[in-house]
Amino acid sequence: MKKTVVVGMSGGVDSSVxxxxxxxxxxxxxxxxxxxxxxxxxxxxSDNGGCCGLSAVDDARRVAEVxxxxxxxxxxxxxxxxxxxxxxxxxxxxxRTPNPCIECNRHVKWEALLKKSRDIGADYLATGHYARISQxxxxxxxxxxxxxxxxxxxxxxxxxxQDQLSHTLLPIGEYEKxxxxxxxxxxxxxxxxxxxxxEICFVSDGDYASFIEKEDGIVVPGPGDxxxxxxxxxxxxxxxxxxxxxxxxxxxxxxxxxxYVTDIDPGTDRITLGSDEDLLTSVxxxxxxCWMGLEGIRPGEKVRVRAKIRYNHGGEMGVLxxxxxxxxxxxxxxxxxxxxxxxxxxxxxxxxxxxxxxxTII
Amino acid sequence: xxxxxxxxxxxxxxxAFEAMLPFLKDEYGNASAVxxxxxxxxxxxxxxxKQCGKLIGASPSEIFFTSGGTExxxxxxxxxxxxxxxxxGADGDANSNLLSAGCGHxxxxxxxxxxIIRTAEYLKSCGVSVTFLKPDxxxxxxxxxxxxxxxxxxxxxxxxxxxxxxxxxxxxxxxxDAVHALRKDILVHTDSVQAFGQIHMDGFAGHVDxxxxxxxxxxxxxxxxxxxxxxxxxxxxFIRGGMQESGRRAGTENxxxxxxxxxxxxxxxxxxxxxxxxxVMLRDELLSRILNMDGVIINGPYEEKGCSKRLPxxxxxxxxxxxxxxxxxxxxxEEICASSGSACASGAREPSHVLKAIGRSDxxxxxxxxxxxSEHNTSDEIKRxxxxxxDVVCRLRSGRxxx
Numbered sequence: 001m002k003k004t005v006v007v008g009m010s011g012g013v014d015s016s017v018x019x020x021x022x023x024x025x026x027x028x029x030x031x032x033x034x035x036x037x038x039x040x041x042x043x044x045x046s047d048n049g050g051c052c053g054l055s056a057v058d059d060a061r062r063v064a065e066v067x068x069x070x071x072x073x074x075x076x077x078x079x080x081x082x083x084x085x086x087x088x089x090x091x092x093x094x095x096r097t098p099n100p101c102i103e104c105n106r107h108v109k110w111e112a113l114l115k116k117s118r119d120i121g122a123d124y125l126a127t128g129h130y131a132r133i134s135q136x137x138x139x140x141x142x143x144x145x146x147x148x149x150x151x152x153x154x155x156x157x158x159x160x161x162q163d164q165l166s167h168t169l170l171p172i173g174e175y176e177k178x179x180x181x182x183x184x185x186x187x188x189x190x191x192x193x194x195x196x197x198x199e200i201c202f203v204s205d206g207d208y209a210s211f212i213e214k215e216d217g218i219v220v221p222g223p224g225d226x227x228x229x230x231x232x233x234x235x236x237x238x239x240x241x242x243x244x245x246x247x248x249x250x251x252x253x254x255x256x257x258x259x260y261v262t263d264i265d266p267g268t269d270r271i272t273l274g275s276d277e278d279l280l281t282s283v284x285x286x287x288x289x290c291w292m293g294l295e296g297i298r299p300g301e302k303v304r305v306r307a308k309i310r311y312n313h314g315g316e317m318g319v320l321x322x323x324x325x326x327x328x329x330x331x332x333x334x335x336x337x338x339x340x341x342x343x344x345x346x347x348x349x350x351x352x353x354x355x356x357x358x359x360t361i362i
Numbered sequence: 363x364x365x366x367x368x369x370x371x372x373x374x375x376x377x378a379f380e381a382m383l384p385f386l387k388d389e390y391g392n393a394s395a396v397x398x399x400x401x402x403x404x405x406x407x408x409x410x411x412k413q414c415g416k417l418i419g420a421s422p423s424e425i426f427f428t429s430g431g432t433e434x435x436x437x438x439x440x441x442x443x444x445x446x447x448x449x450x451g452a453d454g455d456a457n458s459n460l461l462s463a464g465c466g467h468x469x470x471x472x473x474x475x476x477x478i479i480r481t482a483e484y485l486k487s488c489g490v491s492v493t494f495l496k497p498d499x500x501x502x503x504x505x506x507x508x509x510x511x512x513x514x515x516x517x518x519x520x521x522x523x524x525x526x527x528x529x530x531x532x533x534x535x536x537x538x539d540a541v542h543a544l545r546k547d548i549l550v551h552t553d554s555v556q557a558f559g560q561i562h563m564d565g566f567a568g569h570v571d572x573x574x575x576x577x578x579x580x581x582x583x584x585x586x587x588x589x590x591x592x593x594x595x596x597x598x599x600f601i602r603g604g605m606q607e608s609g610r611r612a613g614t615e616n617x618x619x620x621x622x623x624x625x626x627x628x629x630x631x632x633x634x635x636x637x638x639x640x641x642v643m644l645r646d647e648l649l650s651r652i653l654n655m656d657g658v659i660i661n662g663p664y665e666e667k668g669c670s671k672r673l674p675x676x677x678x679x680x681x682x683x684x685x686x687x688x689x690x691x692x693x694x695x696e697e698i699c700a701s702s703g704s705a706c707a708s709g710a711r712e713p714s715h716v717l718k719a720i721g722r723s724d725x726x727x728x729x730x731x732x733x734x735x736s737e738h739n740t741s742d743e744i745k746r747x748x749x750x751x752x753d754v755v756c757r758l759r760s761g762r763x764x765x
Contacts (some may be wrong), residue, residue: 030691072691119688120695227379 004028005124005169006117008109009063009071011056012197014128014172016063018179021069021171022126030122031064031071033057036080037202045088049259062190076112083107085202089212093221095264096242096342099156099311100200106159114164124169129153132173133165134354142293143166144354146173154312158346158358159290209242219268224269226253229262229278234264237271240264246338260338280335284309286345286359287327293349294356297322305330305347305356309339328359363697365745368579368675369526369556369734370701371711374622375581381625382583385480385618390459393615394606403617412622414575417559417627420567420590426607427620430587431555433479437600437611438551438572438576439468439520443485444598446517448690468518469511471503471532471718472496473525478553479715482520491515500663501530501720502671504538512544517549523557523566523573527732528662529676533562535569549595555579555587557579559630561638562671571595577623580630586619639735641674644735644744649677651748655755657682659726675735678719680726684758692754698747701732 007019009031023029033056057073064071084104091098114125130151142166143157160168172180186190203211213220220241226234235253237243243251247261253273262274272278284307293350297303299322306315306332310315318332330347339345345360365373385406391580411422428434446466470482472494476703479494486492497503503521519541524531538550551572557563558579566573573590577583591597591610595751604612630637652658661678663671681689686702693700717727733747 070691070694074687114683116688119685119758120691121757175536 009060011059018128095266097340126169148176245340289359306352378622413624418566434574434589441597453657523554529673582626
C-alpha cells in the first residue's frame with residue numbers, strides 16, 4: 001500500500017521540490033502550510049519574504065496545484081506563540097541569544113505538525129531541509145549532512161527524537177541547491193526562482209529589540225552599563241535586549257581598538273566589552289541535551305567530536321564529556337570565538353557527517 | 363463527492379444557469395442605454411427585482427442589487443450612519459453641529475457575520491458607540507434585550523435573520539416591531555444571507571427597514587446580492603459614480619448575475635415548502651446518526667421533532683477529543699465537503715466568535731464541525747457521510763490515545 005506523507009510547504013523552492021520528488025516516488029503526498037502568523041503582523045511576515053506569510057500560502061497552493069496534490073493550511077499559531085515567540089523573547093530578556101528555528105523544528109514542526117499528520121493518517125512528515133536521515137550500526141537514527149557542504153541545515157535539527165526521526169523524510173538532502181532549482185524549473189513549479197528566505201521569519205527588519213518591546217507581558221530591561229573586562233564603567237547602553245555576544249557594530253562606543261560584546265549579565269544589566277581575544281574560549285558547556293546518534297555519555301567517558309556553536313559555524317574538533325546534572329562540555333582543540341549562551345552546541349562524529357547530539361549553550 | 367457545505371455556497375440551479383446564458387453572450391446591452399438590446403437588459407433586471415422581492419414581500423422598487431451580501435451589509439451600516447450624521451446636522455438648531463450631535467449608537471449582536479462585525483468595528487473607529495448583544499446558549503437574541511439596549515442616540519439595530527454557523531433563526535420581525543413601537547426613527551436591518559430562500563420570510567418587508575441577501579447561497583451565481591431598502595427611506599449610497607439602481611448603487615449592472623439571482627429566487631419561492639421538508643428530513647437523519655457517537659454537543663437550538671427555530675439544513679456540533687481541522691482534512695480525503703466554523707480567505711480555521719458567544723470553551727470549539735444540507739442531497743449520501751464521519755472521529759480519537 002502507498003505510504004502517505006505530509007510535506008510541510010513554506011512556499012519556497014526547497015519544500016516545493018520536496019513535495020514534487022515524493023510524489024514522483026509514488027508517495028501519497030499531502031501538502032500543508034503551517035499558519036503561524038498572527039493577524040496583526042500578517043503584513044510584516046509576508047513582506048519579509050518570510051516563510052509562512054499569506055503570500056507563502058498562495059505560492060504553496062499554486063505549487064500543490066501544479067504537482068497535483070491536496071493542500072491544506074493548518075493552524076499552529078498557538079504552538080508557535082508558546083514555543084517559539086514566547087521563548088525567544090524570554091531568552092533575550094535574560095541576555096541570551098536563542099535560535100528560534102531550533103524551537104520551531106522541535107516543538108512546532110516535529111511535535112505539533114507531526115502529530116496532526118499522524119492524526120490524519122500520514123506515515124511520515126517531510127520537509128525541504130538540506131539534511132539526511134540515516135540509521136547507524138547501533139540502530140539509532142540520526143541526522144546527517146546533506147550531499148552538498150554548501151548547504152547544511154543539520155544544526156537546527158539536533159533536538160529531534162528517535163520516534164520523530166523514524167517518521168521523517170528529508171529528500172532534499174540528496175541534492176544540491178542548483179539541482180533543486182533545476183528540478184523546480186523542469187517540473188514547472190512557479191517558485192523555481194524565488195529567493196531564499198533569510199533572517200528570523202517573524203522579525204521583519206532584523207530589529208529584535210523593538211519586536212520584543214511590542215510583545216505582551218514582557219518587562220523589557222532598561223539601560224545599563226557597558227564595562228571593561230575588569231569592571232570599569234565605559235558608557236550607558238540601551239538595554240541588554242539590544243545586544244548579543246560577539247556583536248561589534250551598533251554599540252555606540254568609540255574606542256581605539258575594535259571592541260566586542262563579550263558578556264551579558266542579566267542580573268546587573270551589565271554588558272562587558274572586550275577585545276576579539278576576550279571572545280575566545282576553549283570550553284563550551286551546554287544544558288538540556290538531546291541525544292541522537294549517541295545514546296548518551298557516561299561520566300568520565302571522552303568522545304572525539306566535531307562541534308558547532310552556531311548555525312553557520314564550520315565546526316571545530318574537540319572532546320565531549322559529561323559535565324554533571326545532564327549537562328555536557330566540549331573542550332575544543334583550538335579556541336572558538338563568541339560562543340553565545342542560548343545558541344546550540346551541536347556535536348557531530350569526527351568527520352562532521354552525522355549528529356551525536358546537542359544542547360543549549362550556558 | 364458529497365457536498366455538505368451549502369452554507370458556504372451552493373451549486374448553481376439549472377433554472378438560474380439557463381436564465382443567465384443569453385446575458386453572458388448575445389444579450390449584452392447596457393441597461394442604461396436607450397436602444398432595444400439595452401431595454402431588454404433593463405427589463406430583465408426589473409423582472410429579477412420582482413422575483414427577488416417576492417421572497418420577502420417587497421415591491422421591486424425596494425430591491426437594490428449589489429455585488430453580494432458583504433457589500434449589502436457594508437452599505438446598510440455605513441449608509442445608515444451617513445444618513446444619521448447628515449440628519450443630526452440638519453435637524454440641529456443654530457448652535458448645534460455635527461460634533462455636538464454626537465456620532466450615535468448602533469445595536470448589533472456578537473454572532474453576526476464578519477461583514478457586519480468588522481463594519482460595526484469600523485464605525486466604532488469613526489466614533490459610533492456599538493453594542494454587541496450576547497445571545498443565550500442556543501444563540502437567540504430577544505426583543506427585550508434589544509429594547510433594553512436602546513439609547514436616545516441609537517439610529518440602527520442590526521440582527522441577523524439566521525446564523526451561518528449554528529443555524530439559529532432570530533425573532534427579527536418581533537425585534538423590529540418592538541423597536542419601532544418605541545422609536546419609529548430607528549432603522550432595523552437584518553442580514554438574511556443565510557435565510558433568504560431557505561425559510562419563509564414573506565412578511566419581512568413589512569417589518570424591517572433594511573435587509574441583505576446574497577444570490578449564491580440559494581442556487582444563484584456568485585458576485586450578486588441585494589439590499590432591500592423600505593420605500594421612502596433615505597440611505598446614503600455606498601458606491602458612487604452612476605445613476606444605476608435609482609442612483610443609489612452606481613456601477614453597470616451585473617445583468618447575468620442579477621438574472622440568475624432572480625431565477626433562483628423564483629424557484630425558491632415555488633419549492634420552499636418541499637425544500638424545507640426534505641432538508642429537515644435529511645438533517646434529522648444525519649444528526650441522529652452523529653448523536654449516536656459519544657461526546658457530541660449540539661450547537662444552536664435543538665428540539666426532538668422539527669427544529670423550527672433552526673435553519674432546515676444546518677447541523678453544528680462540537681465533538682470532544684478531536685480537532686475539527688484534522689477531521690475536515692480526513693473528510694476531504696473521503697470526498698466529503700464540510701466545514702468547521704467559517705471559511706476564511708487563507709483557508710485556515712479561525713476560532714469561532716459564534717461558538718465563543720454561546721459559551722463553548724476554546725477546547726470544545728476546536729472540535730466543531732458544520733454540515734449544511736441542501737435539498738439536492740440524497741438519503742444515500744447522508745448514510746455514507748454518517749459512516750465516514752463516525753469512522754473519522756473514531757480514528758482521530760484512537761490516534762490520540764496512541765501518541
